[in-house]
Amino acid sequence: MKKKRIVLPKGVIKIKPGYNPNSSSIGTVIYSFPLVYIVLSTIAALLTALLTSKKKNRNE
Amino acid sequence: MLKTLRKRVTRPIVDRVRYEPFGGIVSVLNPPFLAWVTRDYMRQLGYTDSPLWKGDAQDTHTLSAPTEAHCSLTNRCSQHCSSCYMGSQDSFCNELTTEEWKRFFDTLRALGVFHVALGGGEAFLRNDLLELVLYCKEIGLVPNLTTHGQCLGEAEIAICKEMGQVNLSLDGINDQYHCNGRRGSFVAVDKSILALKKADVSVGLNCVVSKKNIDHLTDVVEYAKQVGLNEVEFLKYKPTGRGTLNYTNYALTQEMIRSIYPIILELGNHYQIMLKMDCSFIPAMVFHDPDKEDLEKLGVTGCDGGNSLMAITAQGYASGCSFVAGKEKLITINEDWQQLSPFRKFKEIVENAQEPCKTCAHLALCRCGCRAVALYYGGAFSSPDPECPRVVDYRSKEKTI
Ligand code: SF4
């Protein structure tokens, strides 16, 4: 399966999914496909929804 | 993580937002993530302009405060593993009291830190762990925990339920459990994991990768997948604490360092489970030239001590990272924290970089590799990580000229 490029919504620079319970160093998510792609795309959609809901609230 | 996302609402609830010179960081807890966003995105969210936005917005790396703090709550541990990176054994005589830890957490919260990773030693050996965890939550810090998981009873599981995520140390399955000198048993960890899962705690593994287990990582990932864990984080075996003893017996060879990223990537693709590599593995990762833009979007960070990360020992010594001992007690840190020497030296790594890091295309992200490794080999604080494949190639070329 061909790896797809990560696409983030306009205005989102980077996303760090999850927590880092490791108390010694910083963990970096490995871009395995398609799981991480799905996780990031879902978070990206949530971030878009966040703006949409804000705009909607302002218009109401 | 995917399971959490599937259950998820269509509109996330923002937990906290922190202004940054480039815009801000948005923290969401359900599902958990941090998002770095531009000034415009912040404005669209309804935030007014910040005094931090006066200057240039280009630098999206330098932060106003760490995103996470690593807290060694005690040096005490019953396991006495032969290669413990902290050299944990007995409590230090002057470990921070409950009140002192609370003051430190207040400081972190005031700075804008989002998450704390609690560890030790073994954090469960502190009688006030629950009190500290609840205090973190009360003031708005998300507590996460690393434990050896050898003896989690009902009380410990109840504390774990308060955490964002709990990671257990596991370097191998069954007989391989002891491969890196770890004491205790796989059976006990397995039992704890099942109990945590039953209690609906979000669980992951910390797996230290050495010469002894690099050929057995599949077993760990397969196990994690089987029992439904959130993630496995692979940590490079490092020469600190008791890890300095017989380091060469455990340290990955150059060949292994060069092969670790493809191995882990392949495991992630095959088993479809979230896998992480720790910051000390970044030279091994960028050696394969992965897509830079993707790395940036995923927030991949090399030696980021003193920027996104801060660490504090059980006695209150602060540093940019737990692997680099701090010598100054800094329980109350103010807004100028980055100017304090334990953090400043991490900040200055890039400007003091030497060849081949100085002209390396990955310098901004990697930041000269792991300081713990560089210091072990007697290098200056900003010297290149001698285990980085590019550094090894550069030095061997220099020798032949
Ligand atoms: S010294 Fe740097 S690379 Fe090494 S573990 Fe600490 S933050 Fe990570």
Ligand code: SF4
């Ligand atoms: S040469 Fe230096 S900056 Fe480049 S990957 Fe190696 S350690 Fe990192």
